[in-house]
Amino acid sequence: MANNQNKRITLQEVAEHAGVSTTTASLVVRNNPRISQATRERVLNSIEELGYIYDRVAANMRSQSSNLIGVIVTNIANKFISEFLIGAQNKLEEFGYTVLLGTTFDNAEKQQNLISTMVEHRVDGLILNPSSRSLEKTVKHLNNLKIPLVLANRELHTINADYVGIDYEQGAYQAVTHLVKKGHRRIAFLGGIRESSTWIGRMEGYRRAYKENDLLFDESIIIDSSPTIEGGEEAALALLSSSNPPTAIFCFSDMIAFGVMKVLSKQGIEVGSDMDIVGFDNIPDAEIYHPPLTTVSSFPKSIGIQAAKLLHSKISGESTELQRIILKPELVVRDTSK
Amino acid sequence: MANNQNKRITLQEVAEHAGVSTTTASLVVRNNPRISQATRERVLNSIEELGYIYDRVAANMRSQSSNLIGVIVTNIANKFISEFLIGAQNKLEEFGYTVLLGTTFDNAEKQQNLISTMVEHRVDGLILNPSSRSLEKTVKHLNNLKIPLVLANRELHTINADYVGIDYEQGAYQAVTHLVKKGHRRIAFLGGIRESSTWIGRMEGYRRAYKENDLLFDESIIIDSSPTIEGGEEAALALLSSSNPPTAIFCFSDMIAFGVMKVLSKQGIEVGSDMDIVGFDNIPDAEIYHPPLTTVSSFPKSIGIQAAKLLHSKISGESTELQRIILKPELVVRDTSK
């Protein structure tokens, strides 16, 4: 083995090899047009010959910018989140950033650690899909952040930051109104974490639809849970044990709806005839599920794209005022409520 | 606005504030035990008071290690991949690394760019779930890599690197043998990209089961496709137009199986009685699908964990020989083949 096997070639060595200064070599690797074609080619040849690899870490350190964006999400196994992440990542890469990914698994401590790590890595900006609960320390930290921050999907009202999400209130309102038009007068709301802004938003829409249609509001058919299939199963079991079950269920998410339907079908309750169901998110599975699920479509990929765009405009100083971008949801009627 | 608003406090300023040298301050932030308790506390107080943030970029540059691991996958929207990613990420974070994520969307150029970017960012190691086709340039690049590389899920035989994956041959063999035991003698193999090692592995298992059971091998019921639900639909349509259809189908993946079943159910073909189906991957949806899907379980999270462990042992120099870790799959029988 050669003894220079593990040593990276530096720009200075390239410069020496090409017979120019490091300044010139540096300008060449960054495609600065003020270097003559002849010199540029000499340098590029040396780079090729020596197998030089640009050291972005050193460059970033000197120029005080990292081109790194931290993206922190609750759980990539959730289809809504993975779609969101794809949108954000694609757009960020288009802008020339590299993504530093963190997953909190909805854990507040993990979220705090990830934010610290990313800030220590000198990310140029941060997109945060907050966990359902955040430490006070984290709120303080985020409010003192010197870099642009965009919150996504879940709002933290204690934090002064830009926000991109969908109109949960409107989505829930559409879902419940749709069920009312089908003749339902007793509609449960199942799943989701009661403290989260995403749950509260839906609750407001649910209430508005109840009020406008003079339905009898009943806390006992509003059951929260963790936002997973298992959570949906638990909520459904709790609901079925009640003395006065509803005729339709509005679910916090499609995942919740899947859990609910799993329980219903085990109990011999036919979805779409005995009980109508509406989900939320319109994940790809909603369409291929049996029966296909009526749901509120919420364009997670668009949210990701918007968040990336907004962050980029903040970083480049184009936009300075705080913004809230709220995307409109859309009801997709399928077999669970026809 | 104060004019020091955007300037980060440096360790030197901390040291001055605490009345110690930067050496001492540096040792304190890294929890070096050779600093006395009294000095340590003075420094920690100054850090708190000044709001100092550790600059990992500068530290990494000086110490020539980044604590960054690049993880490049084909598509996080795929459940198999997202589970894999969760396993890898959790384990890597446990080891103290931060993850730099890249998604290739199975595009060879994008893969090449991502690898370059990560190497320029001086990642300490790379976990690569290769796209189905790779550029020659990429192969060369990977073989000359100065940092540890672990391939996952898909092997590239032209690359000298460690590999973690499951035994696709064995999985396919189990699936087809299971169908033979159910009495099937004509079993199709649908979906997946013919050039990929994951497809070739399954094909070998399919052939072995055919040979051992003296079945009549027929190329016309082996139809490849892109590894998506849509790909499954296309393959199924192509199969159904053939003059001599099979009585059972072994699908490249659960996603393919979902596409296939969608087509079959539209055509009024009853899955589990008219036609038996076996998938591959055992993604969470396989269980809740209607009907629940028989499939080969392939522990993507474990693959991720193993890949992270292996990479870590390479980085810390514990293991030097090239390793192949092949996890055994397991058949999970459900309603599509009972």
Place this chain on the structure above:
DNA sequence: CTGAAAGCGCTTACAG
């Protein structure tokens, strides 16, 4: 169009 020198914010020998 090109170069010499300083400096980004840390860590690392080395010395005491």
Place this chain on the structure above:
DNA sequence: CTGAAAGCGCTTACAG
């Protein structure tokens, strides 16, 4: 147990 000085590999004014 602590400190002064050099250096990681770049980019950035500044000068010519």
